[in-house]
Amino acid sequence: MTCIVVAGAFWGDEGKGKIISYLAVKDKPDVCVRTGSVNAAHTVFFQGKRYALHMVPGAFLCEKCRLLIGAGANVHVAQLLKEIELTRVENRIGVDKQASIIEEKHSVQDRTSAHLKGLGTTGWGVGPAIEERVRRTAKLAKDIPELKPYLADVAEEVNQAIDDGKLVILEGTQGLMLSLFHGTYPYVTGRDTSASAICSEAGVGPTRVNEVILVYKAFMTRVGAGPLPGELSREETIKRGWFELAAGTGRERRSAPFDFELARKAAKINGATQAAVTKLDILYPSCKGARSYDELPAEAKQFIEEIEKRTGVPVALIGTGPEPLDIIDRRR
Ligand code: IMP
Ligand code: MG
Numbered sequence: 136m137t138c139i140v141v142a143g144a145f146w147g148d149e150g151k152g153k154i155i156s157y158l159a160v161k162d163k164p165d166v167c168v169r170t171g172s173v174n175a176a177h178t179v180f181f182q183g184k185r186y187a188l189h190m191v192p193g194a195f196l197c198e199k200c201r202l203l204i205g206a207g208a209n210v211h212v213a214q215l216l217k218e219i220e221l222t223r224v225e226n227r228i229g230v231d232k233q234a235s236i237i238e239e240k241h242s243v244q245d246r247t248s249a250h251l252k253g254l255g256t257t258g259w260g261v262g263p264a265i266e267e268r269v270r271r272t273a274k275l276a277k278d279i280p281e282l283k284p285y286l287a288d289v290a291e292e293v294n295q296a297i298d299d300g301k302l303v304i305l306e307g308t309q310g311l312m313l314s315l316f317h318g319t320y321p322y323v324t325g326r327d328t329s330a331s332a333i334c335s336e337a338g339v340g341p342t343r344v345n346e347v348i349l350v351y352k353a354f355m356t357r358v359g360a361g362p363l364p365g366e367l368s369r370e371e372t373i374k375r376g377w378f379e380l381a382a383g384t385g386r387e388r389r390s391a392p393f394d395f396e397l398a399r400k401a402a403k404i405n406g407a408t409q410a411a412v413t414k415l416d417i418l419y420p421s422c423k424g425a426r427s428y429d430e431l432p433a434e435a436k437q438f439i440e441e442i443e444k445r446t447g448v449p450v451a452l453i454g455t456g457p458e459p460l461d462i463i464d465r466r467r
Contacts, residue, residue, distance in 0.1 A: 138303045138339060139164075139346045142330045143310030144401035146357040148381065148388065149350040150413030152177030154452060155193035155306055156459040159200065165301035167194035168203045168293055170336040171308030172264075173211040173237060174257040174324065176383035180457040186222070187382040189259075190215040192306050195222045196459065201296075203289045206231040207326075207336025209264045210276055219285075229287030231338075232277040237264040254322055255359025257384050262325040290338025297343055305344075307333040311401040312357075322361025330405040349407035349448065351398060353418040353438070356388040365391040376417055393438075395445040402446040409466070410446060412439065413454035416461075425455045428463050 139158070143149045156179040158164060169192040176187040181196055188195075190211065192202045202224055204210060210230060219225050241260030245251060248263065256262060267273040276282045296303050307328060312318045314328040326332065330347045334340065357363045358381045372378050372390040379388040402410070416423040419435040428436070431453075439450050453463040 137300075137346075138297050138305065138344045139348060140305045140307065140330045140333050140344055141348050141350060142307040142333060142405050142407075143328065144349050144351045144398060144405070145310040145355050146312045146363070147175060147309035148356055148358070148379070149310055149352040150411075150454055151307065151350050152179045152188065152193045153413055153454055153457065153459070154348065154350050154411045155179075155304065156181065156196055157452065157462050158304060159194035159197040160459045161464070162302060163197050164194050164200050164304045166201045166203060166293055166296045167192040167304040167306055168205050168289060168337040169193070169306045169308075170205050170208055170333050171326070171328070172209040172259070172261045173214050174259045174261045174383065175308035176381070177306075177308070178382045179459075181459065188218060188222075189383060191218040191222050191224060191228065194304055194306070195224050200227070201292070202228045203287060203292065204228075204230045204234055205289050205337040206233040207332075208234045209237050209261055209268070210234050210282070211237045211259065212279055212281055216281060225284075228285055229289065229292065230276045230282055230285045231289035232275065232286045234276045235264060235268045235273040236276065236279060237261060238274065241267065253360055255361070257359070265325040293337055293339055294343070297339070305333050305337050305339060311404060312397065317404050319361045322359070330407075346408045347406050348409045348411055348452070349402055349405050350411045350413065351393070351401075351442065353412055353414045354393055355391045355397075358384065358386045358388050363389050363391050364394050364397065367391055393442075395441065398442060399446050402448045407446070407448045409451040410442065410448045411452035411454070412442060412450050415439075415453050416455045422455050424461055426460075426463060428453070428465060431463075
């Protein structure tokens with residue numbers, strides 16, 4: 136059995152979509168389970184086309200991969216149906232019958248509720264939808280006629296796939312610093328985002344996971360309110376070439392240099408066995424498109440080795456450009 140969890144280390148937008156797209160193309164997984172919700176956008180570039188996926192699992196690039204949305208997820212029905220059409224995955228996508236539903240009223244509450252004011256939420260309604268689920272009044276996927284063709288028992292399917300020795304990816308969303316439990320509370324999302332929570336949402340027990348790939352970006356970014364240690368000014372962000380717009384909301388991302396202490400904390404709490412570092416080519420432009428470690432300049436190698444030293448986790452994947460195969464793969 137091989138079950139891989141992919142989790143984010145910082146405030147989301149570390150490039151999980153990019154790493155999962157590489158695993159999809161290279162390792163050809165049999166099953167990929169998306170957790171979390173529509174607030175997260177995973178960007179996948181493929182053959183010049185850019186996808187910002189809010190609901191469909193990032194491994195859709197692998198045509199044989201069964202795509203699942205876990206019981207712990209919150210489903211935005213219209214967005215899901217739109218993405219199913221865009222990615223043409225109607226024959227291989229399944230939604231757990233117990234996943235809960237985000238309704239229009241939740242989005243309104245997200246934008247107008249006094250208790251959420253100032254947090255800079257994405258406005259998709261994910262927090263209010265989770266509140267509703269906790270009250271045990273939420274609608275579930277099985278209550279929605281449009282979802283009928285896709286209903287699945289995700290925990291059953293994914294555990295069977297693991298039993299059958301298939302390759303399974305559990306796809307996390309956001310990052311540890313946005314975790315309801317371990318992040319910068321109250322400036323966090325409405326759920327735990329750690330590797331354990333990803334397993335729990337999919338219905339996979341902790342003894343069944345082989346690898347936790349923790350994704351770091353070579354610098355840190357954050358959208359919305361809340362602390363960002365070492366935050367740079369907007370001018371400095373632009374000067375360094377670190378300026379980004381959020382894939383989901385179009386908001387400007389704030390930026391800061393990589394923080395090794397936060398990286399260590401994220402590695403611990405996620406139980407990371409491997410690290411991925413994305414956008415090394417933004418930090419060191421001469422790395423662009425590199426596909427072997429030997430091609431990297433000394434300062435880039437030093438940076439990677441410092442991450443390994445400070446986190447105790449080997450950096451197995453290094454992103455050097457947006458396409459799935461722009462990567463240095465140091466896995467055995
Ligand atoms: P919510 O998840 O929409 O409730 O927003 C809570 C906080 O999490 C805000 O600061 C959002 O900007 C942030 N957030 C939620 N999802 C993402 C994501 O996918 N990437 C980056 N930030 C996110
Ligand atoms: Mg994102």
